[in-house]
Amino acid sequence: MSRPPLHALQGFVSAARSGNLSRAAESQHLTVSALSHQIRGLEERLGQRLFVRSARGVELTADGQGLFDRVAPHVDAIEQALQPYRARRDDVLTITLMPSFASSWLVPRLPRFLAAHPQIEINLQSTANKVDFERQTDIDAGLRYGPGEWPGLRAVHLFDDWVAPTISPELLARLGRPTLESLGEFPLLGAPGGRWSDWFAQFGGTAPKRFVANFDDSETLHRAAVEGLGIALGRLTLTRPMVEAGRLVTLFDERLKAEFAHYLVFPERSERHRGLQAFREWLLREAQDYAASAECVLARASAKPGRSGSAPAKPARRAR
Structure with a gap:
C-alpha cells in the first residue's frame, strides 16, 4: 500500500474533530467537495470506512477512531513544528463560540464591528465541541460561558x-x-x-x-x-x-443570577494579534452596554411594589 498523503491525513483529523465537513473544509482552506474527495481516497487506500455520514454531520467508525487515535498526535506535532514559520495575518480573526450564543447575541451586533473595522475578516466557528488552542492553532480566540478559569488561557470577563x-x-x-x-x-x-x-x-x-x-x-x-x-x-x-x-x-x-458568566478567552500566542485587540476593545464596549441594559431591567423590577406575579392565577393544568 502506498503511503497516504499528509494533506489527506490532515483533512481526516480535522473532520474527525469537528464532526462537520463544512467546518473542517474551511479550516483546511478547501471546498467540501475537495475534502470529501480526500477522505474517500484515504478510505480506498486503507480499505476501511472511516466515517458514517448523516444529515447532522460525520461520525468516526471503529476503524476511523483507531486511525484517529494513532495519527492525530503526529499531525498535531507537525502542525506545531510548522507554526513558527507561518506568518500570522492580523487582518484575519478566527473565533470559536457556541451556536446559541452566536445567533442570539454576537451576530446581531457584529455588523457594528465590521463597519468600524472593514479591513478585518471575521471567521466564526460555531461549535459545541471544546477547542484545544494548543492543537487548533488556526483559532485565535473563543467566547465561552463558564467559571472564568481555563488552564493556559487568558480570560476576560464580559458580563454575567x-x-x-x-x-x-x-x-x-x-x-x-x-x-x-x-x-x-x-x-x-x-x-x-x-x-x-x-x-x-x-x-x-x-x-x-x-x-x-x-x-x-x-x-x-x-x-x-x-x-x-x-x-x-x-x-x-x-x-x-x-x-x-x-x-x-x-x-x-x-x-x-446564573451560575456562570460570559468570557473572551485566548492563548498567549494571540495576545499581540491586532485584529483580536480591536475585537476585544469593541466587545468590551458592547458587553458593557448590554450589562447596563440588564441592570436597568433589574432596577425597574426591584423598584416595583410587592412581588410580581401576585395576581390570582387560573387553575394550573399539566401539559399532556
Whole structure:
C-alpha cells in the first residue's frame, strides 16, 4: 500500500474533530467537495470506512477512531513544528463560540464591528465541541460561558447572565399566569435540584416532584419552551431575542443570577494579534452596554411594589 498523503491525513483529523465537513473544509482552506474527495481516497487506500455520514454531520467508525487515535498526535506535532514559520495575518480573526450564543447575541451586533473595522475578516466557528488552542492553532480566540478559569488561557470577563421562568404565549393563554407561589403546580422543564431549587428557595413556592422533561443543553431547552412543552428556567442572554420576537414570555420580574458568566478567552500566542485587540476593545464596549441594559431591567423590577406575579392565577393544568 502506498503511503497516504499528509494533506489527506490532515483533512481526516480535522473532520474527525469537528464532526462537520463544512467546518473542517474551511479550516483546511478547501471546498467540501475537495475534502470529501480526500477522505474517500484515504478510505480506498486503507480499505476501511472511516466515517458514517448523516444529515447532522460525520461520525468516526471503529476503524476511523483507531486511525484517529494513532495519527492525530503526529499531525498535531507537525502542525506545531510548522507554526513558527507561518506568518500570522492580523487582518484575519478566527473565533470559536457556541451556536446559541452566536445567533442570539454576537451576530446581531457584529455588523457594528465590521463597519468600524472593514479591513478585518471575521471567521466564526460555531461549535459545541471544546477547542484545544494548543492543537487548533488556526483559532485565535473563543467566547465561552463558564467559571472564568481555563488552564493556559487568558480570560476576560464580559458580563454575567441571569435566569428566569419563560413560557410560550400559547401555553400561557391555555394555562393562565402562575404566581411565584403557584409556579410549581405548572408544567416545568428541567430536573429536581439545580437552579430550580435555587429559584424556589429564593422566591418562594414549592418545586414539583416531577418535571415534564429535562435537557442537557440550553438551546434545546429553550426550543422546547417555544414549542409549548413547559416552562423553562431560561438564560436571558439566549431567550431575549425570542422574547422580543414574541415567541416566549418572561413570567416574572424576578431574576436569579446564573451560575456562570460570559468570557473572551485566548492563548498567549494571540495576545499581540491586532485584529483580536480591536475585537476585544469593541466587545468590551458592547458587553458593557448590554450589562447596563440588564441592570436597568433589574432596577425597574426591584423598584416595583410587592412581588410580581401576585395576581390570582387560573387553575394550573399539566401539559399532556
